[in-house]
Amino acid sequence: MEEKHAYYPVGTVNDFPAQIGRVAHVGEVEIAIFLNSAGEIYAVENKNPHPKGGPLAEGIVSGTYLYDPLYDWKIDLKTGLVQAPDEGMVRTFPVIVKGGIVFVGALALEPAKV
Numbered sequence: 001m002e003e004k005h006a007y008y009p010v011g012t013v014n015d016f017p018a019q020i021g022r023v024a025h026v027g028e029v030e031i032a033i034f035l036n037s038a039g040e041i042y043a044v045e046n047k048n049p050h051p052k053g054g055p056l057a058e059g060i061v062s063g064t065y066l067y068d069p070l071y072d073w074k075i076d077l078k079t080g081l082v083q084a085p086d087e088g089m090v091r092t093f094p095v096i097v098k099g100g101i102v103f104v105g106a107l108a109l110e111p112a113k114v
């Protein structure tokens with residue numbers, strides 16, 4: 001069964017500095033959004049699955065991976081999968097860009113507080 005996402009605006013393309021995370025809120029969810037050097041934008045929940053937690057927006061992007069300097073973790077921004085030897089899963093969100101505006105897809109959430 002196909003899920004239906006609603007897409008919420010989180011800023012314009014120019015609001016996203018390359019390789020540095022930017023935080024946006026979609027409903028109750030805090031999302032970290034990253035623009036990589038290839039011009040691709042990825043959105044993940046701004047919450048490290050590490051037992052001690054921490055915001056992922058402070059990580060460093062290289063290609064399609066996010067490096068969390070706090071725990072020395074590497075996370076696949078496409079799948080949300082934490083890379084071995086560490087384990088975990090970060091929630092990912094679909095991103096679309098339309099007319100220079102960046103939208104993050106989420107299921108049944110309140111409109112974004114940009």
Ligand code: FES
Nearest residue numbers: 003004005094105
């Ligand atoms: S419904 Fe599939 S990406 Fe939104």
